[in-house]
Amino acid sequence: MKNDLNNRIMLVDDDVDITTVLKIGLEDNGYAVDTFNDPIEALSNFKADLYNLFLFDIKMPQLSGFELYEEIKKKNNNNNNNNNNNNNNNNNKKLKVCYITAYEIDYEMLREKFPTSHVDCFIKKPFQIQDLVKRVRAELG
Numbered sequence: 001m002k003n004d005l006n007n008r009i010m011l012v013d014d015d016v017d018i019t020t021v022l023k024i025g026l027e028d029n030g031y032a033v034d035t036f037n038d039p040i041e042a043l044s045n046f047k048a049d050l051y052n053l054f055l056f057d058i059k060m061p062q063l064s065g066f067e068l069y070e071e072i073k074k075k076n077n078n079n080n081n082n083n084n085n086n087n088n089n090n091n092n093k094k095l096k097v098c099y100i101t102a103y104e105i106d107y108e109m110l111r112e113k114f115p116t117s118h119v120d121c122f123i124k125k126p127f128q129i130q131d132l133v134k135r136v137r138a139e140l141g
Contacts, residue, residue, distance in 0.1 A: 006032075006052075008032045008034065008051050008053075009032065009033045009051065009052065009054070009055060009136070010034050010036070010051045010053075010054045011026075011033055011034070011036070012037075012039055012060070012065070013035075013055075013057035013060070014057060014060040014061060015037070015057070016037050018100075019035040019037055020035075022129070022132065025129035026129075026133065028129075029129075031136065034051075039056075039060050039061075039063040040063065042068065043063070043068060043071050043072060043075070048075070048076045048079035052140055053097070053098065053136060053139055053140055054072065054095065054096065055097075055098050056069060056097060056099055056100065058099050058100070058101040058103065059103065065097075065099050066099070069095075072095065073095060076095060096121075096140070098121035098122070098123055098136070098139055099121065099122050100122075100125060101122060101123075101124060101125065102124070102126075105122055121135065
């Protein structure tokens with residue numbers, strides 16, 4: 001099995017059982033996973049250039065997954081602007097995100113509310129761990 005520990009994932013879902021099961025499943029498949037059950041805590045623990053992929057539940061208290069992603073992008077861009085004199089090409093990499101949801105997605109509403117989000121990855125609950133792993137591998141290339 002390919003070791004993907006250089007691929008770090010931030011997983012945020014307000015359901016502790018879900019983050020526990022998904023973390024185990026992803027780690028069993030070679031990924032490093034940091035889990036958070038509070039989107040505000042996830043935002044405060046975000047470090048630029050640490051994560052290769054974000055897995056966010058859409059419906060969470062305080063911040064939705066979409067709002068969390070927008071805030072992380074701002075924080076990441078601020079960090080990159082502060083490091084402008086640094087010639088590190090990693091600062092320009094796109095933040096990859098997959099949203100996890102039990103609900104139907106209203107793509108038109110999503111584009112209106114978050115016009116700068118270019119997201120193609122939605123994972124509908126319930127799903128099997130192997131389906132999640134396949135999707136994560138596809139997103140990470």
